[in-house]
Amino acid sequence: MITWFLDRLKEPSSWAGLSALALALGLSQEQGAAIAQAGAAIAGLVAVFLKERTA
Numbered sequence: 001m002i003t004w005f006l007d008r009l010k011e012p013s014s015w016a017g018l019s020a021l022a023l024a025l026g027l028s029q030e031q032g033a034a035i036a037q038a039g040a041a042i043a044g045l046v047a048v049f050l051k052e053r054t055a
Contacts, residue, residue, distance in 0.1 A: 006046060006050070009043055009046075015036075015039075018035075018039070019032065019036070022035060
């Protein structure tokens, strides 16, 4: 399940969907930006600790 979730985070459409969801929930632009920055920080941490796949 975690692998599936992390794979979805690599897709631009997932980030677009999260942005649309934030707007639909009525978050302000500042709140949305803060959430996006937190998401980017988490994605960065995950990228540091995930092992790369070999082909």
